[in-house]
Structure formats: C-alpha cells, structure tokens
Amino acid sequence: MRTLVPFDATNPKTRLAPVLSPGERAAFARRMLQDVLSAVRAAGGEPAVLATESVECSAPVTVDKRSLDDVVNDRLGAAEGPTAIVMADLALATADSLAALFGTDGDVVLAPGRGGGTNAIVSRHPAFRVDYHDTSITDHRAIAAEIDARLREVDSYRLGTDVDDPQDLAEVLLHANGEAAEWLRAAGFDLAIEDGRVGVTR
Amino acid sequence: MRTLVPFDATNPKTRLAPVLSPGERAAFARRMLQDVLSAVRAAGGEPAVLATESVECSAPVTVDKRSLDDVVNDRLGAAEGPTAIVMADLALATADSLAALFGTDGDVVLAPGRGGGTNAIVSRHPAFRVDYHDTSITDHRAIAAEIDARLREVDSYRLGTDVDDPQDLAEVLLHANGEAAEWLRAAGFDLAIEDGRVGVTR
Numbered sequence: 374m375r376t377l378v379p380f381d382a383t384n385p386k387t388r389l390a391p392v393l394s395p396g397e398r399a400a401f402a403r404r405m406l407q408d409v410l411s412a413v414r415a416a417g418g419e420p421a422v423l424a425t426e427s428v429e430c431s432a433p434v435t436v437d438k439r440s441l442d443d444v445v446n447d448r449l450g451a452a453e454g455p456t457a458i459v460m461a462d463l464a465l466a467t468a469d470s471l472a473a474l475f476g477t478d479g480d481v482v483l484a485p486g487r488g489g490g491t492n493a494i495v496s497r498h499p500a501f502r503v504d505y506h507d508t509s510i511t512d513h514r515a516i517a518a519e520i521d522a523r524l525r526e527v528d529s530y531r532l533g534t535d536v537d538d539p540q541d542l543a544e545v546l547l548h549a550n551g552e553a554a555e556w557l558r559a560a561g562f563d564l565a566i567e568d569g570r571v572g573v574t575r
Numbered sequence: 576m577r578t579l580v581p582f583d584a585t586n587p588k589t590r591l592a593p594v595l596s597p598g599e600r601a602a603f604a605r606r607m608l609q610d611v612l613s614a615v616r617a618a619g620g621e622p623a624v625l626a627t628e629s630v631e632c633s634a635p636v637t638v639d640k641r642s643l644d645d646v647v648n649d650r651l652g653a654a655e656g657p658t659a660i661v662m663a664d665l666a667l668a669t670a671d672s673l674a675a676l677f678g679t680d681g682d683v684v685l686a687p688g689r690g691g692g693t694n695a696i697v698s699r700h701p702a703f704r705v706d707y708h709d710t711s712i713t714d715h716r717a718i719a720a721e722i723d724a725r726l727r728e729v730d731s732y733r734l735g736t737d738v739d740d741p742q743d744l745a746e747v748l749l750h751a752n753g754e755a756a757e758w759l760r761a762a763g764f765d766l767a768i769e770d771g772r773v774g775v776t777r
Contacts (some may be wrong), residue, residue, distance in 0.1 A: 395646050408714050410582050439739070445634075467730075469730070473730075484732075485732060485744070485749070485750065486615035488745065488746075488772050488773045489745065489749055492623070507768045507771065507773070508749070508766060508768065509751065510749060511766075515617055518714065520662045523633060526640055528669075528671070528675075528732050529730050529731070529732055530687060530729050530730050530731055530732050530734075530735035531703075532688075532732075533732035534689075540690070543690065543691065544689070544690075547687070547691055547710070547712060548687065561681070564691070564713075566710065569709070570690050571690045571691035571709070571710050
C-alpha cells in the first residue's frame with residue numbers, strides 16, 4: 374500500500390528538548406523515521422516521505438513546507454486507490470502491527486494514538502481528508518461519518534505509542550529493537566524507576 | 576478462561592486524588608471493575624475478583640489482604656489449566672481485545688501496559704509466577720525465559736491503557752463506552768485541550 378510518512382525535518386521532537394540537544398533530536402528523529410520506513414516496507418507498504426526540508430533516508434522524499442494537513446490532503450485528493458498515512462515517530466511500529474493496519478477492511482481505518490492523536494490511517498474513500506489539530510481522533514471519526522465512510526479502528530499498542538515526551542523514550546527501550554532504540558542505548562539512555570513509574574536516565 | 580481480576584478495594588486509584596475525592600475514586604474504580612468484568616465475560620472468560628476487602632460486583636469475590644504478587648501467585652500455583660490475570664482498571668478493554676488475549680497461543684502471553692507495566696497475562700505454564708513491582712514487563716519476560724516458557728505478547732492499545740493518572744481519564748472519554756465513561760460524564764468531566772495535548776476538565 375502506498376504509505377505517506379510526514380516528517381518534520383526542521384525542528385523535530387521539540388518536547389524532547391529537556392533530554393536531547395537539537396542535534397541529538399534531529400539524529401534520533403531520523404533513526405525513528407528509518408525504523409518506520411523499514412517496518413512499512415516489511416509490511417508490504419511503499420513508503421513516501423513528505424518532509425519540511427530535505428532529509429536523507431531510504432525512501433523517496435518530497436519537500437513541502439506547508440502545514441501537515443495541507444500536504445497530506447493534497448496527496449489524498451490526488452490519490453488513486455488506498456493510501457496510508459503513518460507518523461514518523463512510531464518507533465515501536467513493526468511489520469505485524471502495520472500489516473494489521475493495512476489489512477483491516479474499511480473505507481477509513483484509524484490507529485488511535487495516546488492523548489487523542491491519530492497515529493496511522495488508511496483511506497480507501499476519495500473524500501476523506503485529515504485534520505491533525507488537537508484531538509484528531511474525534512475529528513477523523515467525525516469526518517468519516519460526514520462522508521458516510523465505513524470506519525474501523527485498529528487496536529495496537531505499538532501504533533498507539535508515538536514518541537513525543539522524555540517518558541516515551543522508556544517505551545522505545547522497553548519495546549523496540551530498531552535503530553532508534555540502538556541510538557538511545559548508544560547515547561547512554563537506560564530505564565530508571567522513579568516513584569514506581571518507569572522513565573529514563575542518562 | 577478462568578480470569579483473576581485483582582482489585583484494590585481499600586484505597587483505589589490514589590494518583591487520581593488531584594481530581595477525585597476518596598469517595599469518588601472508590602465509585603469510579605468500581606465502575607471500571609464492572610466494565611472489565613463485563614468485557615471478560617463477553618470474551619468468554621470466567622472472572623474471579625481478588626480484592627483487598629469486600630466489594631459488591633457481578634463476579635465472585637475472594638478477600639485477601641496480602642500483596643498483589645502473593646495473592647495472584649497462590650492462585651497460579653493452585654491453578655489447573657490456563658489462567659488469565661486482568662487488571663481492574665482497564666476501562667478501555669473490550670470483548671474483542673480480551674478475546675485476542677485469550678486466543679493467543681503461548682505458554683505465557685503478556686499484554687504490556689504503558690510505562691513498563693503488565694496489564695494482562697495468560698499463563699498456561701505451571702511454573703509461571705508474577706512480579707508486579709517496577710518494570711514488570713521485563714520481569715515477566717525474564718520469568719518466562721527462566722522456566723523455558725514460550726512467550727507471546729499481544730499488541731493492544733486497549734489492554735495497554737490502564738487508568739492511573741488524571742490524563743488517563745481523557746483516554747476513557749475518548750475510547751470507552753461503559754459504566755466508567757458514563758460515570759465520568761455524569762460527574763461533569765469533559766475533554767480539554769491544553770498546550771496541544773488533550774486532558775480533562777470538570
């Protein structure tokens with residue numbers, strides 16, 4: 374399946390600023406992107422990166438500085454056939470979790486992310502458009518209803534875990550085995566327990 | 576499948592204290608328990624509650640004031656046949672997500688929870704025991720390896736979302752339709768966006 378992977382190449386992962394320098398955030402974000410591209414391919418998808426500026430990676434890159442919604446919706450409007458949109462910070466994504474997404478019937482298939490996000494989508498309906506602001510999962514449900522699209526949601530912890538905050542780095546160390554996890558370990562990150570909750574230490 | 580549902584009836588959900596009074600926490604925790612019991616039954620499971628003190632609910636209750644590990648491991652030691660352990664605060668659990676857990680092959684099947692937890696388990700190995708302290712998912716992986724049990728993990732956002740913190744209440748409002756969600760709405764909770772992240776307001 375044709376799979377759009379939007380990527381902020383300009384100032385990625387700002388919420389990780391408390392634990393990573395700007396250069397480190399850029400490096401780590403690229404490792405996550407690479408993991409996502411590998412998983413998409415292993416699941417039978419054909420990834421295409423939509424980036425805010427040029428980035429070196431293993432998939433074709435289109436540079437487009439407009440807003441995420443504009444960039445993705447242009448592609449959805451021009452798409453012939455099913456199109457997936459998968460966020461570039463799903464460091465826990467695997468071939469299996471993405472194959473389950475791609476293989477789920479429905480005009481619109483959503484993978485919810487923590488905090489009301491929509492971490493991955495399959496659209497098989499020509500009128501479906503994205504709206505990633507705020508609580509996007511409720512917006513996407515509403516958009517699917519408006520166009521009478523048959524909606525399905527996939528239940529995946531791996532697709533539901535996007536890496537935004539320092540605490541999310543623990544999820545990468547606990548559940549991922551790709552380049553991002555390797556980069557974190559090489560940078561000296563390890564799991565740490567504080568107040569009975571797991572986080573990371575460096 | 577026989578399914579143990581441990582429940583803290585004494586002082587449940589202490590991390591919700593910033594937004595709920597002790598009485599409200601008790602009421603909300605019981606609604607979540609009830610939702611979990613309904614979902615377990617709808618998935619073909621036979622729930623049995625292990626509670627720290629007497630609690631009224633739709634399943635048989637055994638009161639046992641010992642530690643969670645002791646109480647569960649006693650049952651696992653005495654079990655004949657497969658046994659599941661499902662946490663009582665999985666307000667997003669559905670028949671489908673639990674049926675996927677019950678239906679996954681493996682001597683030990685784990686459903687990871689956010690922050691290194693283990694939110695649900697199926698044990699088909701007589702020597703498997705639980706250790707819920709700290710990063711339990713890594714402990715449970717290690718225990719399974721020590722006893723040469725065939726380990727599987729289920730990838731479920733619904734089972735991975737336990738309700739501990741005020742922010743988790745947003746997950747209930749976004750993704751659940753049971754008694755717990757209804758209770759929250761009746762108590763005046765609604766979704767609210769702050770700094771681009773979803774939370775709750777009352």
